[in-house]
Amino acid sequence: MRVELSEEQRLLRDTVRQFANDVAAPRAREIDESGEFPRDFFDQAGELGLAGVTVPEEYGGAGMDSVSYCLVIEELSRVCATSGVILSVNNSLVCDPIKDFGSEEQKHDFLTPLAAGEKLGCFALTEPGAGSDAAALRSTARRDGDDYVLNGNKVFITNGTDADVAIVFASVDLEKKHKAITAFIVPCDTPGFSHGTHQYKLGVNASGTTELAFEDMRIPVRLRLGEEGEGFKIAMATLDGGRIGIAAQAVGIAQGAFQEALAYSRSREQFGRPIGDFQAIQHYLADMATELDAGRLLTWKAAWAKDNRKRYTLEAAQAKLFTSEMAQRVTDKALQIHGGYGYTREYNVERYFRDARITEIYEGTSEIQKMVIAAQVLGN
Amino acid sequence: MSAELDFGLSEEQRLLRDEIRRFAEERIRPGVAERDRERRFPSRIVVEMGEMGLLGMLVADQYGGAGFDPLSYVIAVEELARVCPSTAVTMSVSNSVCCWPIAHFGSEDLKQRVLPELASGRMIGGFGLTESGSGSDAGSLTTRAELDGDNWVLNGEKAWITNAGEAGVYVVMAKTDPEAGKRGITALVVPADAPGLSVGTPEAKMGLKASRTAPLLFENCRVRADNVLGEVGAGFKIALRTLDHSRLGIAAQAVGIHQRALELAVEYARARVQFGVPIASHQAIQFKIATMATELEAARALTRVAAAGEHRSRGALLASEAKLFASESANRACYESLQIHGGNGFSDEYEISRLYRDVRVTTIYEGTSEMQRWVIARHLTRA
Numbered sequence: 001m002r003v004e005l006s007e008e009q010r011l012l013r014d015t016v017r018q019f020a021n022d023v024a025a026p027r028a029r030e031i032d033e034s035g036e037f038p039r040d041f042f043d044q045a046g047e048l049g050l051a052g053v054t055v056p057e058e059y060g061g062a063g064m065d066s067v068s069y070c071l072v073i074e075e076l077s078r079v080c081a082t083s084g085v086i087l088s089v090n091n092s093l094v095c096d097p098i099k100d101f102g103s104e105e106q107k108h109d110f111l112t113p114l115a116a117g118e119k120l121g122c123f124a125l126t127e128p129g130a131g132s133d134a135a136a137l138r139s140t141a142r143r144d145g146d147d148y149v150l151n152g153n154k155v156f157i158t159n160g161t162d163a164d165v166a167i168v169f170a171s172v173d174l175e176k177k178h179k180a181i182t183a184f185i186v187p188c189d190t191p192g193f194s195h196g197t198h199q200y201k202l203g204v205n206a207s208g209t210t211e212l213a214f215e216d217m218r219i220p221v222r223l224r225l226g227e228e229g230e231g232f233k234i235a236m237a238t239l240d241g242g243r244i245g246i247a248a249q250a251v252g253i254a255q256g257a258f259q260e261a262l263a264y265s266r267s268r269e270q271f272g273r274p275i276g277d278f279q280a281i282q283h284y285l286a287d288m289a290t291e292l293d294a295g296r297l298l299t300w301k302a303a304w305a306k307d308n309r310k311r312y313t314l315e316a317a318q319a320k321l322f323t324s325e326m327a328q329r330v331t332d333k334a335l336q337i338h339g340g341y342g343y344t345r346e347y348n349v350e351r352y353f354r355d356a357r358i359t360e361i362y363e364g365t366s367e368i369q370k371m372v373i374a375a376q377v378l379g380n
Numbered sequence: 381m382s383a384e385l386d387f388g389l390s391e392e393q394r395l396l397r398d399e400i401r402r403f404a405e406e407r408i409r410p411g412v413a414e415r416d417r418e419r420r421f422p423s424r425i426v427v428e429m430g431e432m433g434l435l436g437m438l439v440a441d442q443y444g445g446a447g448f449d450p451l452s453y454v455i456a457v458e459e460l461a462r463v464c465p466s467t468a469v470t471m472s473v474s475n476s477v478c479c480w481p482i483a484h485f486g487s488e489d490l491k492q493r494v495l496p497e498l499a500s501g502r503m504i505g506g507f508g509l510t511e512s513g514s515g516s517d518a519g520s521l522t523t524r525a526e527l528d529g530d531n532w533v534l535n536g537e538k539a540w541i542t543n544a545g546e547a548g549v550y551v552v553m554a555k556t557d558p559e560a561g562k563r564g565i566t567a568l569v570v571p572a573d574a575p576g577l578s579v580g581t582p583e584a585k586m587g588l589k590a591s592r593t594a595p596l597l598f599e600n601c602r603v604r605a606d607n608v609l610g611e612v613g614a615g616f617k618i619a620l621r622t623l624d625h626s627r628l629g630i631a632a633q634a635v636g637i638h639q640r641a642l643e644l645a646v647e648y649a650r651a652r653v654q655f656g657v658p659i660a661s662h663q664a665i666q667f668k669i670a671t672m673a674t675e676l677e678a679a680r681a682l683t684r685v686a687a688a689g690e691h692r693s694r695g696a697l698l699a700s701e702a703k704l705f706a707s708e709s710a711n712r713a714c715y716e717s718l719q720i721h722g723g724n725g726f727s728d729e730y731e732i733s734r735l736y737r738d739v740r741v742t743t744i745y746e747g748t749s750e751m752q753r754w755v756i757a758r759h760l761t762r763a
Contacts, residue, residue: 001393001451003685006384067385262760282757283750289760290682290701297681298674301387308388318674367667374666377673378646 003300009068016075019048020083028080031206032351035198037162038206039120041083042090045076046117050087052095059107060116061095066241066303070248074296077252078259081355082206084252088245089158089207090114093363094121094167097238098185101226110165110185122163123242124154124186124212125235132368135178135232139170139214147218148172148184150192154212156362160195161208163188167238168214169231181231185223192217203354240313242363243320244306247299250323250359251292257327257334257352258288264338264347275337284333291330295323314376321369324359331356387681389455396448397455403432404463412464415590416734419582421546422467422590429471430501434460439479444496450687454632458680461636465738466590468636472629473542474498477746478505481551481622482569485610490569494549503548508538508570508596509619516751518553519562519616523598525554530605532556532568534576534598540745544594545579548572551622552596553615565615569607576601587737624696626746627703631683634703634710634742637735638679641710641717642672644732648721665720672713679706697759704752707742714739 005013023044031038045051053069055061062068069091077084098111113119130137139152150170157166166186173180186193196211226234262285265276275281302319305312331353335342342349360366389397408425415422429435437453439445448456453475461468479498482491482505497503514521523536534554541550550570557564570577580595610618646669649660659665682705686698714736718725725732743749 001389001684001688002384002386003688004384009385266761276761279754282761283753285760286704286753286756289756290705293698293701294678294682294705297685298678300385301677301681304385304387315677318677321670322674322678370667370670371663373670373673377642377669378650378660378666 003297005067005071008064009071012064012068013071013075015048016050016072019045020076020079024076024083025079028082029345029348029351031080031082033205035200035205037198037208038083038086039162042086042120043117045083045087051090051117052111052115053091055095055099055111055115059099060112060114066244066306067300070244070251070299070303073245073248074252074255077249078256081249081253081352082204084249085158085204085207085246088242088249089123090121092242092245093123093238094165096241097167097183097225097234100237101183101230101234102185103222105222106185106225114165119164120159120162121165121167122157122159122208123238124157124160124166124168126156127153128155132365134169134235135181137169137171137181138174139168140174141170141172141182141184141219143172144218146221148221148224150184150186150214150217150219152214157195157210157212158362159208160210160212161198163208166193166212167225169235170214172228176229178232179229181235182228183225183231183234184219185225186217186219190217190219201358203351203356203358239363240316241306243316243369244299244302246359246363247295247302247316247319247323250320250327250356251296251299253352253356253359254288254292254295254323254327254330257331257349257356258285258292260347260349260352261285261288261334261337281337284337288330288333291326295319295326298322314373317364317369317372317376320364321366321373324356325366327356327359389451393452393455396452397459400434400456400459401462403428404459408460408463408467412590413728413731413734415464416466417589417728419584419589421592422464422470423546425467426470426504426546427501429467433499434471435474435501435504436479436495436499437475439483439495439499443483443491443499445479445499450628450690451684454628454683454687457629457632458636458639458683461633462640464590465633465637465735466588468633469542469588469591470504470546472626472633473507474504474547476626476629477507477622478547478549478551480625481567481609481618484621485567485614485618486569487606490607490609494569497548503572504543504546506541506543506547506550506596507622508541508550508552510540511537512539516748518619519565521553521555521565523552523554524558525556525566525568527556527605531602532605532607534568534570534601534603536598537580538596538598540583540593541596542591542593544592544596545582546592550596551609553619556612556615560613562616563613565619566612567609567615567618568603569609570601570603574601574603585741587734587740623747624699625690627699627752628683628687628690630742630746631679631686631699631702631706634706634739635676635680635683637739637742638672638676638706638710638713641713641732641735641739642669642676644730644735645669645672645717645720648724652722659720668716668720672716675709675713679709682706697756700747700752700755700759703747704749704756708749710739710742
């Protein structure tokens with residue numbers, strides 16, 4: 001056991017920290033308020049190799065390990081959770097399934113530009129009637145010669161307003177439920193593809209969340225990802241990895257809130273001394289630091305398991321469950337330490353507090369994580 | 381692939397874990413409920429632990445120790461606590477707060493005199509810091525030691541001393557210069573047979589009943605002048621350093637209890653049928669188990685990472701975090717596991733009721749949760 005970052009990982013973390021401070025932080029509040037998708041941020045992140053961190057270099061990626069990927073997402077989310085999730089989706093939910101399940105041709109045509117940050121990806125699984133119960137999706141794909149014809153609607157699609165490529169899940173036979181779900185790589189300029197406008201949200205407001213609609217959209221068979229009926233398996237495997245990205249995002253949000261709270265507790269004076277001198281505040285900070293370290297270790301452990309073990313479903317679910325709930329508690333206490341100022345938009349903590357909320361919901365709610373964990377532990 | 385970061389155990393560590401798990405199941409599990417009920421100290425098991433090298437795990441082999449690394453040590457404590465938390469604390473006290481300070485601060489002569497006896501298990505050790513009026517505020521202790529020729533003469537009373545009456549030697553903190561405050565405290569190695577040392581009535585505790593806890597009474601107790609650890613006046617610093625280290629043992633004890641509470645919950649939930657199905661098929665029960673399992677992994681990760689990096693700059697901070705988190709999450713786990721057991725969990729027939737009592741002290745001894753938060757906050761504000 002040796003839980004220390006390598007020289008390479010430390011260098012990466014410092015580089016991304018600098019990039020986050022210089023590029024993501026200054027605009028974090030502005031895009032949170034406007035909801036404007038920060039495409040130029042994504043472009044710059046791509047130039048740094050952050051759009052496909054674990055993708056092999058031969059496919060345009062940075063060829064690094066999963067812990068490095070966690071460091072990237074944490075450092076960005078520490079200053080701007082929107083930036084964190086944009087990259088997390090592109091890395092985990094778009095590059096990863098093409099890397100793991102795509103044909104050589106698909107990797108060449110799609111993975112390479114996505115990993116290089118030349119194209120932006122989104123992941124289209126969720127539908128109005130299919131959230132936690134993903135297998136209940138109603139989008140259809142009908143085979144017609146060398147094409148599939150897709151029809152249906154997707155909701156809550158991160159990066160959806162700006163994406164160039166979508167991983168789309170649709171059923172080739174609704175009767176067969178999850179056994180008929182099939183994955184497709186869909187260029188977003190395909191006729192019949194449309195997206196809605198940006199959806200205003202409680203937090204991570206500039207992540208381009210929107211609806212997608214497919215109307216007699218023709219997708220050639222060569223853009224099918226994996227086999228017919230393999231889509232559900234691909235989606236679940238992809239979400240295992242995605243959860244590690246969201247865990248890293250939650251750690252980053254909590255770290256950002258914690259740092260602001262620590263600094264505030266030293267500068268804010270009441271009763272003639274810094275509030276950090278009071279035991280109540282000290283103990284809040286101690287709990288925050290403890291849970292942060294625990295959450296970061298669970299996240300790194302899941303990332304390590306992803307790179308070193310066949311199965312990491314349990315580790316990923318535990319990391320996601322713990323860190324998202326931890327981020328909720330830590331951002332809440334950070335806001336409390338700021339008092340009335342924390343409730344205003346003059347300080348960042350209210351944004352962290354809002355941003356943290358989604359980590360308990362997307363890529364599998366806390367309740368879904370608990371179902372996954374219980375099934376593993378109980379051997380169901 | 382990351383070459384440096386590795387959450388796995390070495391082959392040696394896995395073998396050690398398996399060996400101790402087998403030993404605990406075969407040699408400690410039988411009679412564990414009786415020993416608890418009868419408040420009976422596990423003397424035979426202590427002898428066997430000594431033979432296995434578990435009582436001087438961190439002591440170098442030149443002093444008869446097993447020379448294990450701190451991570452192996454916390455794995456061993458976890459496995460013992462999984463079966464019997466009383467046995468685990470008996471072992472961890474001897475290792476962490478007696479062997480450890482002697483090995484780190486003792487003179488060569490002292491180490492040669494005492495460590496082989498402890499490491500072999502021919503005798504076990506204790507640690508005398510706490511007094512009835514001096515708990516978290518350890519610096520306010522009043523036990524006095526005065527130099528008289530070739531001897532220190534001790535007077536005073538220590539309270540809540542684990543292994544008192546069973547131990548052959550104690551590390552005792554006493555005031556040698558009452559004017560100097562914390563800088564007037566000195567750590568002395570006191571043999572159990574020192575004239576003037578006696579052991580008071582053992583405490584009747586709510587848990588850890590098979591571990592011995594009693595007061596130590598010093599009445600003109602005479603100890604060799606050269607039985608000082610470190611310098612005269614360095615005792616408070618030595619006590620704090622020792623506690624920084626020993627917290628790992630308590631964190632590991634909590635992790636072991638937590639592990640067992642989870643196992644018992646899983647077993648019971650699968651077997652117990654209500655409303656025509658095993659209660660494990662109810663989401664309310666599943667979610668409790670998921671939370672217990674998740675917090676267990678967090679506690680274990682903190683504890684093991686703290687142990688593996690004990691010598692590093694963040695070592696003491698991580699040890700406090702591990703102790704705080706592991707003890708509190710183990711308490712939650714025992715609560716929920718007992719809840720899953722329903723009325724049966726409230727009965728002495730079921731193991732969880734013992735663990736529920738045993739786990740309670742983990743947020744109290746070797747630094748309460750409140751003291752851990754104080755330590756952590758101090759690290760944060762100094763950073």
